[in-house]
Each structure stands twice: as structure tokens, then as C-alpha cells.
Amino acid sequence: MSTATVPKPIAGTSSFLDDRLGAGNFMRRNLRKVFPDHWSFLLGEIALYSFIILLLTGTFLTFFFKPSMEHVIYEGSYAPLQGIGMSAAYASALEISFDVRGGLLMRQMHHWAALLFVAGMMVHMLRVFFTGAYRKPRELNWLIGVLLLTLALLEGLTGYSLPDDLLSGAGLRITEGVAISLPLVGTWITFFLFGGEYPGEDVISRFYSLHILLIPGILLGLISAHMILMWVQKHTQMPGKGRTNNNVVGAPFYPAFMAKAGAYFMFTFGVIALLGTFAQINPIWLFGPYTPADISAGSQPDFYMGFLEGALRLMPSWEVNLFGQGGGTIPLSVLIPALVPMGLIMTGLALYPFVERWITGDNREHHVVDRPRNNPHRTSIGVSAMTFYGVLWLLGANDELSWVLHVSLNWTTYVGRVLVFVAPAIAYVVTYRICLGLQRKDAAIIGHGVESGVIKRLPHGEYIEVHVPPSQDIEAHMRGKEPVPTLPGTGNGSGNGSGDVPPKALRGPIGRLRAKMSAAYGGEKIPLDDGHGEGHGHAAVGAGEDDKPAIH
Amino acid sequence: MTDNNHDIEQPVERVPKRVIGTPSHAATGTSLLGAEERAGSAEVPGVNLQDEATAKKGERIAAFCFLLAFLAGIAFIVSYVAFQVGDLDSAATSNLALGSSLTVALLALASGIVVWVRMVMPKYKLVQERHAMASDGETRSYVGETFLQGAAESGITKRPLLRRTLLAAAAPLGLAPLVLLKDLGPHEYADFPKKLRHTVWGEKTKEGKPRRLVVEGTGAPIRAADFNSPGGILSVVPEGYEHDLNELAKSTLILIKFRPEELKSGTNRNWAPDGIVAYSKICTHVGCPAALYEQTTHHILCPCHQSTFDAADGAKVVFGPAARPLPQLPIAVDGEGYLVATADFPVPPGPSFWERGDAEAEAREKGRQS
Numbered sequence: 001m002s003t004a005t006v007p008k009p010i011a012g013t014s015s016f017l018d019d020r021l022g023a024g025n026f027m028r029r030n031l032r033k034v035f036p037d038h039w040s041f042l043l044g045e046i047a048l049y050s051f052i053i054l055l056l057t058g059t060f061l062t063f064f065f066k067p068s069m070e071h072v073i074y075e076g077s078y079a080p081l082q083g084i085g086m087s088a089a090y091a092s093a094l095e096i097s098f099d100v101r102g103g104l105l106m107r108q109m110h111h112w113a114a115l116l117f118v119a120g121m122m123v124h125m126l127r128v129f130f131t132g133a134y135r136k137p138r139e140l141n142w143l144i145g146v147l148l149l150t151l152a153l154l155e156g157l158t159g160y161s162l163p164d165d166l167l168s169g170a171g172l173r174i175t176e177g178v179a180i181s182l183p184l185v186g187t188w189i190t191f192f193l194f195g196g197e198y199p200g201e202d203v204i205s206r207f208y209s210l211h212i213l214l215i216p217g218i219l220l221g222l223i224s225a226h227m228i229l230m231w232v233q234k235h236t237q238m239p240g241k242g243r244t245n246n247n248v249v250g251a252p253f254y255p256a257f258m259a260k261a262g263a264y265f266m267f268t269f270g271v272i273a274l275l276g277t278f279a280q281i282n283p284i285w286l287f288g289p290y291t292p293a294d295i296s297a298g299s300q301p302d303f304y305m306g307f308l309e310g311a312l313r314l315m316p317s318w319e320v321n322l323f324g325q326g327g328g329t330i331p332l333s334v335l336i337p338a339l340v341p342m343g344l345i346m347t348g349l350a351l352y353p354f355v356e357r358w359i360t361g362d363n364r365e366h367h368v369v370d371r372p373r374n375n376p377h378r379t380s381i382g383v384s385a386m387t388f389y390g391v392l393w394l395l396g397a398n399d400e401l402s403w404v405l406h407v408s409l410n411w412t413t414y415v416g417r418v419l420v421f422v423a424p425a426i427a428y429v430v431t432y433r434i435c436l437g438l439q440r441k442d443a444a445i446i447g448h449g450v451e452s453g454v455i456k457r458l459p460h461g462e463y464i465e466v467h468v469p470p471s472q473d474i475e476a477h478m479r480g481k482e483p484v485p486t487l488p489g490t491g492n493g494s495g496n497g498s499g500d501v502p503p504k505a506l507r508g509p510i511g512r513l514r515a516k517m518s519a520a521y522g523g524e525k526i527p528l529d530d531g532h533g534e535g536h537g538h539a540a541v542g543a544g545e546d547d548k549p550a551i552h
Numbered sequence: 553m554t555d556n557n558h559d560i561e562q563p564v565e566r567v568p569k570r571v572i573g574t575p576s577h578a579a580t581g582t583s584l585l586g587a588e589e590r591a592g593s594a595e596v597p598g599v600n601l602q603d604e605a606t607a608k609k610g611e612r613i614a615a616f617c618f619l620l621a622f623l624a625g626i627a628f629i630v631s632y633v634a635f636q637v638g639d640l641d642s643a644a645t646s647n648l649a650l651g652s653s654l655t656v657a658l659l660a661l662a663s664g665i666v667v668w669v670r671m672v673m674p675k676y677k678l679v680q681e682r683h684a685m686a687s688d689g690e691t692r693s694y695v696g697e698t699f700l701q702g703a704a705e706s707g708i709t710k711r712p713l714l715r716r717t718l719l720a721a722a723a724p725l726g727l728a729p730l731v732l733l734k735d736l737g738p739h740e741y742a743d744f745p746k747k748l749r750h751t752v753w754g755e756k757t758k759e760g761k762p763r764r765l766v767v768e769g770t771g772a773p774i775r776a777a778d779f780n781s782p783g784g785i786l787s788v789v790p791e792g793y794e795h796d797l798n799e800l801a802k803s804t805l806i807l808i809k810f811r812p813e814e815l816k817s818g819t820n821r822n823w824a825p826d827g828i829v830a831y832s833k834i835c836t837h838v839g840c841p842a843a844l845y846e847q848t849t850h851h852i853l854c855p856c857h858q859s860t861f862d863a864a865d866g867a868k869v870v871f872g873p874a875a876r877p878l879p880q881l882p883i884a885v886d887g888e889g890y891l892v893a894t895a896d897f898p899v900p901p902g903p904s905f906w907e908r909g910d911a912e913a914e915a916r917e918k919g920r921q922s
Contacts, residue, residue: 026577032678034678034679034680062611062763063890071795077637077638077639078639078640079639079640085795091703097643098637098638098639098640098643099637099638100637101632101635101636101637101646101650102632102646102650104635104637104643104644104646104647105647105650105651105654108647152771157602170840170856173801173838173839173840174838174839174840174856176838176839176903177837177838177839177903178835179839180905181838181903181904181905182905182906183906184906185906186905186906187745187748187905187906187907188737190734191737191738191744192736192737193736195736195737195738196738196798196837197738197747197748197795197796197798197802198801199798200798202736206736210890220576233685234680234682242677242679243588245681245682246681247680247681247682248677248679248680248682249678249679249680250676250677250678251676251678252676252678256669256673256674256676259665259668259669259673260665260666260669262665263661263663263665263666264662265660265662266658266661266662266665267658267659267662268659269662270657270658270659270662271657271659273651273654273655273658274651274655274659276651276653277647277648277650277654277655278651278652285640290797291797291800291840292797292800292802292804292841293768293789293801293804293841294768294841294843294857295841295843295855296789296855297841297843297844297855297856298855299840299856309857312837312838312856312857312873313858313872313873314873315873317859317869317872317873317874317875318875319875319876319904321909322908323909324909324910324913325909325910325911325913325914326909327906327907327908327909328906328909329904329905329906329907329908329909331875331904332902332904333837333874333875333919334837334838334873334903334904337873340693365684365685367682390707393907398666398858399855399858409858410858410871413575413815413858413871413872424873428904497823508635541837
């Protein structure tokens with residue numbers, strides 16, 4: 001602590017606040033709150049800052065945008081469309097682009113920030129998944145995250161439909177086609193959403209209030225909760241030297257982390273400004289006003305909707321009529337792709353922490369995260385799901401693929417129909433093997449040391465490469481590995497491993513399945529120290545936490 | 553493994569200073585082989601002050617960045633005043649000037665702060681204790697007791713009349729917002745899903761004549777004799793409804809002319825005067841306009857999800873996710889030689905919906921009866 005006094009204006013303000021709020025106690029606890037450092041912890045921040053930029057640019061856009069489907073004749077300054085009938089929404093979007101200074105920049109930045117928002121959430125979610133950072137006590141924050149992602153997709157969809165150009169209308173038409181396919185309620189849902197038949201005159205103003213008020217309001221609330229929980233529970237940290245489940249090692253909030261976060265916000269903002277300036281996005285004036293009678297070839301949604309688009313394209317033409325002429329039409333060719341992939345992915349994400357806890361029986365708090373290789377089944381499941389998503393996403397652009405690669409359009413679909421099932425399975429096996437390979441490499445480094453590049457000739461003429469022990473940081477990072485827990489009594493477990501008689505809870509059919517899954521999912525596949533230490537003069541050290549080499 | 557007792561002796565300077573993946577020397581404050589802390593650390597443990605030369609350099613670089621950000625910020629304001637908008641070119645110029653100055657300002661500011669943090673501020677390796685999230689047993693039992701005590705004091709447990717009427721009071725209020733949403737829907741419900749089954753093609757014009765097919769965009773009626781380009785495709789809308797989007801979403805057609813020998817059994821020849829066939833343009837999958845036509849194969853392709861229809865054979869599905877053919881509209885030539893609709897589509901056009909049912913079977917039955 002330095003002995004200098006706090007400058008008067010700051011002291012005055014802060015004692016004003018402290019007198020009224022007791023802010024001093026909060027500050028005392030939190031000014032030097034420690035934040036651990038790792039590049040992957042920055043991914044979620046991209047999403048957070050993009051959201052702030054979305055609020056800023058979006059507010060600007062609302063000052064000029066007219067969310068109305070009233071038919072007007074365009075008389076603005078973009079010559080090719082002058083005298084053409086269009087909705088007031090599209091006309092005002094053109095006005096923002098051509099007649100408001102900075103309007104085009106804000107529009108493009110808003111769109112880029114939206115893409116970065118969703119992309120940032122996705123990579124952040126993958127980071128959290130693959131490192132197991134969702135484990136107890138962070139399951140609630142994980143659920144908030146899943147909800148945020150779902151809402152972000154909805155927010156994107158409603159925003160994308162607002163300019164009412166030909167491309168946005170195509171998206172809206174597909175949305176309608178999907179909604180009306182829902183059994184029993186589909187027609188009613190669309191009639192209520194559109195205020196009657198498609199497209200009606202209400203949908204843009206309704207989407208507008210969803211897009212600028214309801215969904216962002218919920219997003220803001222959930223993001224705040226997400227931050228508060230992160231703050232209260234303290235951030236997880238990577239395994240490493242001096243880092244345990246009972247501490248946090250890193251830089252203090254004030255001043256270092258605060259400044260870094262500020263800089264990172266500016267970087268995100270700057271990159272979005274760069275994209276908004278030089279990378280044209282959604283040039284609505286080229287598409288023309290929406291009419292349900294027209295479409296432009298190569299229509300593509302924003303990237304985060306691509307997997308739904310791909311699923312729709314892949315699906316064979318199945319449709320059933322339950323009651324013959326009496327109704328009961330179920331267009332499976334729309335319903336399955338619209339609901340199943342999204343449902344699988346979102347439900348899977350939401351349930352994963354709880355299913356994993358059920359399978360491993362692991363009820364401890366975790367603050368040191370896993371390296372992805374050290375939980376090979378989790379990593380493989382994640383990569384498998386990513387592959388499933390990725391195949392659908394790629395097939396969402398199968399027309400572009402067939403155009404660029406000069407292959408038959410139909411064959412891209414046929415291949416996709418097979419790949420969507422086969423590729424995740426292959427990805428699973430390959431990832432699992434890679435994880436074990438990486439674990440073996442870690443074991444080799446712990447057991448034999450690091451190749452030093454120094455070649456030595458022994459007296460009898462043999463050449464060997466000298467291995468040196470890894471640096472303390474690397475070694476501590478690797479020794480952060482612990483076996484994936486298994487239920488007690490499932491054989492290779494880390495628990496009481498006594499073996500033959502399973503506990504009562506695991507005797508029923510579900511219990512037996514649970515025990516089997518637990519044994520397969522958990523356990524130590526490749527122990528770090530398996531007695532390969534010959535020739536190096538250091539004894540193998542046990543894998544348990546307690547046996548970690550002392551620091552210092 | 554902190555000791556380094558190799559049985560192979562090696563010259564110290566040959567030991568590589570860094571291995572791929574090793575955190576940099578400066579960042580961690582430890583050497584590759586030893587645990588010595590970086591020299592020159594300050595009194596506070598975990599706070600390693602920068603040496604003055606680095607800090608001084610960092611200050612200069614950061615100041616340069618901030619100055620750049622200042623100038624770029626000024627440039628942004630100047631660009632706003634200097635570059636007017638009003639057409640494509642000037643909007644592009646304004647966008648470039650505003651955007652690039654904003655970009656430079658933000659990135660320079662960000663870089664300056666990063667330099668400040670990395671070169672002027674100390675290197676930190678602070679350690680803070682974590683505490684289990686769960687409260688201790690005493691707190692838990694206190695909360696539990698207090699909760700029960702409060703509930704008992706309030707009387708909610710003892711007085712079922714109070715409890716039940718309170719729940720009863722809340723229920724309708726909870727439903728009220730849902731009830732309020734009812735008027736989101738259309739006002740008349742009588743003909744509600746039926747609306748999807750009908751288009752204006754089935755209605756006569758105000759003058760009582762059959763409705764003409766007109767070209768989308770120009771609104772010109774189509775003389776059968778003039779539409780004489782085999783392989784051509786024309787986008788067609790109903791006369792009088794050229795700008796009615798609700799109607800266009802159901803009634804838009806594509807018009808294709810065939811040589812008689814090209815038509816197969818799926819196409820109703822009675823509805824194809826001079827080999828001119830009209831299909832609904834609205835894809836039966838999710839409603840995109842099926843706007844692409846390949847004249848050698850007679851395939852109609854929807855660009856959204858690539859449902860492909862054979863135009864020569866009743867627009868039956870040959871590929872893709874659409875489950876049903878594009879409905880064919882019965883057309884004829886009126887007294888003046890123009891194409892007109894003689895009746896509505898035999899089945900509802902556009903995407904499937906629950907109430908649709910097996911409309912094809914219905915249409916076949918109707919066809920047999922007449």
C-alpha cells in the first residue's frame with residue numbers, strides 16, 4: 001500500500017457513495033479480485049462486447065428506421081429504385097444507407113457485430129464444454145448460456161427480417177413455412193404471428209418490438225446474471241504451477257484486468273468498425289423490395305442459421321396425412337429438420353452437465369478446468385456434435401459447394417445425407433484416439449523429459465538425444481490431470497474400487513446401464529506415470545493430487 | 553522434478569532456453585529449469601514491477617497510440633462534416649472516411665492500453681483463496697428454521713382458506729396477458745384455415761369475366777399466340793392483384809410453353825391451351841418461389857432448398873425435400889385471345905399445413921364425379 005493520499009475529487013465522490021451505499025466494503029473485497037489468465041478465457045468477452053456494440057449501433061438505427069409495412073413509393077436518393085413501390089421499412093432502411101451520415105456504417109457494424117456476437121458465444125461455449133468448466137458449481141451459468149445462445153438465434157432471426165428486402169423476405173417466408181408445418185397449431189401460430197395470412201401488414205412491427213425490446217431486455221438480464229455468477233463463483237483456471245481448486249492465480253481486477261478488458265472492448269469495437277467499413281454486408285439496395293413472387297438464387301441466411309437451412313435441404317420428401325382428407329397433415333420433410341437438430345443440440349447442451357454428473361457420480365466443486373485430452377469421451381462427444389452441426393452447416397450452402405467444386409447439386413445432398421450420420425461417428429473415434437495419443441505424449445514428457453536437441457555420442461559409439469525435464473509450468477500443467485471419476489464399485493474407478501458386488505443403486509437395469517456408462521466414460525486411460533522413468537534417475541511420482549511436487 | 557540431476561552431463565548453455573509451448577520467460581518469472589523468481593520484484597508478493605527503462609518505453613509507445621487515437625477521433629468528426637451523403641458514391645465515400653477514422657481511433661486506443669498494461673503496469677501473479685460455494689451447516693439450519701418460522705407466523709400453512717383463495721386470485725391474473733394476445737390474430741375466424749385453400753384465381757373479376765393472367769412487373773395480359781417460346785418461363789400474377797402481397801404469396805404462377813409431344817401424363821392437357829402450362833410458383837416445401845427453370849430437362853428448381861419438379865410431368869417432385877407437386881392451374885384462352893384462369897387450383901398451393909389433409913385425393917374424387 002502506498003502512503004499517498006487519494007485526490008480530493010475522487011475521495012469526495014467515493015465518501016459520498018460510501019456514506020450512502022457502504023460501497024467501501026464492496027470495493028475492499030473486489031478491487032483486487034484476481035482474474036486468471038488464459039487466451040481461451042477471452043472468447044466469451046468477444047460476445048459480451050459485441051452485445052454492447054449491438055446496443056449502441058442498434059439504438060442509432062432505431063432513430064431512423066420505420067418498422068412499417070405500409071406501401072410507399074420510393075423517392076429517396078438511390079436512383080435505381082426511385083419510383084418503385086415498397087414497404088416503409090425497406091424505404092427507411094435505404095434512407096439509413098444513403099441519406100443518413102454514418103448510417104451505412106452503423107448498419108454494417110450492427111450486422112457484423114451480430115455475427116460476432118453469435119460466433120463469440122459459440123466458441124466460448126465450446127471452450128467451456130471442452131474444458132469441463134460447466135461442472136459444479138457452474139451448471140446454472142451453463143444453463144443461462146444455453147438460453148442466451150437460443151435467444152441470440154431468435155434475436156438474429158427477428159433482426160434479419162426487418163429491412164424487408166427480397167433476401168430478408170425469403171428468410172421470413174421460410175420461417176412461415178416452418179411455423180405453419182407444426183402439427184395442430186401451425187396454422188394458428190402463423191395467423192397470429194402475421195395477423196392473418198402471410199405476409200400481412202403486421203409482422204415487421206411485431207418483429208421490431210421483439211427485436212429491440214423484448215429479446216434484448218431478456219438478453220441483458222441474462223447476461224448480467226451470467227456476469228454476476230461468474231464474479232461470485234470466481235473464474236475457473238487452467239491447471240498449472242501453484243494453481244489448485246482452492247485458489248485463483250492471476251492479475252487483479254484493478255488496475256490490470258480492468259485495463260485489459262477495456263482494451264479488449266476497444267479491439268472488438270475496432271475490428272467491427274473495420275469490418276463495417278471495408279467488408280460490405282447485406283447490401284439491401286441490390287436485392288430490391290420484398291415480394292413473395294420473387295427470389296434471388298443463392299439466397300443464404302446468416303451463418304448461425306446455416307445448420308437449419310442445411311437440415312431442410314438434406315431431408316427426403318416425407319409427408320403423412322393422419323386423417324386422409326380430414327386433415328392431420330404432418331410435413332415431416334419440414335418438421336424433422338426444423339426441430340430435431342436444434343432440439344438435439346440445445347437439449348444435449350442443457351443436459352450435459354447433469355448427465356455427466358449422474359454418470360461419473362462426481363459431486364465435487366471444480367475450479368481447475370480439464371485439458372480436453374484428459375476427458376477423452378467428453379471431448380469426442382463434443383467433436384462429434386460439432387461435426388454433426390458442421391455437416392448440416394456446410395450443406396446449407398450445398399448450391400455454392402456444387403458451384404465451386406463443379407459437382408452435381410444432387411450428389412452434394414446424397415453425400416450429405418450419409419455424412420450427417422457417418423461423419424459424427426468417425427469424428428468420435430478419431431477424436432478419442434487423438435486424445436489418448438496426446439495423453440501418451442504427456443506421459444512420455446513426464447516420464448522421459450523434453451527433447452533438448454542436444455545429440456550426444458556415448459563411449460561405445462551410440463548416439464542419443466539428451467532429454468531434459470520439462471519446465472515447472474509445463475509439468476504442473478500436465479500434472480493437473482486427474483482421472484475421470486467413476487461411480488464407486490464400477491471396476492476401474494478411482495473410488496473404493498472394491499469391485500465385485502455393485503452397490504444397491506446400480507443393480508436395476510438402469511443402474512447397470514449407469515454403471516456400464518460410468519466405467520466406459522471415466523477412469524484413467526493413460527496414467528501419467530507408468531514407470532517409464534528408466535535412465536533418468538528420477539522416481540515415478542504417483543498420479544494423485546497429494547503427490548504433486550512441492551512448489552518452490 | 554525441480555532437481556536437475558542428470559546422469560548425462562551437458563553443457564549448460566546447450567540447454568534450449570525455450571521449448572515450444574513453454575510460457576515465455578518474462579511472463580512467468582521462472583526459468584526453464586529452476587524456480588528462481590525474477591529478480592527485481594517489489595515488496596508485494598506476486599507484483600513484479602517493470603524496470604524503469606521498459607516502463608519509459610511503454611509510456612512513449614502508449615502515448616503515441618493515444619495521440620493517434622485522438623487525431624483519428626478528430627478525423628471522424630471532420631469526416632462527418634466534410635462528406636455529405638445522398639447517393640451510392642457519396643455514401644460509400646462517407647462510409648469509408650467515417651469507418652476508417654473510427655477504426656483507427658478504436659484500434660489505436662486499444663493498442664495503447666495494451667502497451668500500458670504490458671509495459672508499464674507490473675507483472676502480476678497474485679493468489680487469492682477460494683471458498684466453497686455452499687454455506688456451512690449452521691447457516692443452512694438457521695435459514696431452514698427461519699423459513700419455517702416465518703411461514704408459520706404468516707399463517708399460510710395453518711390457514712388453508714387464505715392459501716387457496718390466494719392461489720385462486722393469482723390464476724386468472726396469470727392468464728390475463730395470454731387473453732390479451734388474442735387480437736394478434738385475424739378478426740374473423742370463420743373462414744380461417746380455409747383461406748389457405750383458396751386463391752383469387754377461382755373468383756371472377758368485378759366485371760364477371762374470368763380472371764386474366766398478367767405478367768409480373770408489367771401487368772400486361774398474355775396473348776396465347778404471343779407466348780410462343782418453347783423453353784421459356786414467365787412469372788405470372790392475377791389481374792387486379794398485382795401488388796397484393798398476401799395474394800401473391802399464394803397465387804403467383806410460372807407459365808411454360810411445351811410442344812404437345814413433350815407433355816407427359818402428369819400434366820392435365822385440358823388445362824394447357826396450345827401447350828401452355830401454368831403451375832403455382834410457390835414451392836410446396838416451405839413456400840419459396842420456385843423460380844429456376846432448366847429447359848433441356850424441363851426441371852423447375854426452387855433455389856431455397858433445391859426441390860426439383862418435372863414441369864413436363866405435372867410438376868411432380870424429382871428431387872429435394874418438397875413432398876408434393878406444384879399445383880397446376882386450369883387455364884384457357886378467352887374470346888380476345890388472352891390467357892385466363894377457368895377455376896382455382898385443384899389443391900391448396902404452397903407449404904403443407906395441418907388442416908390441409910389429402911387434398912389430392914379429394915381433387916381426384918371431384919374430378920371423377922364431374
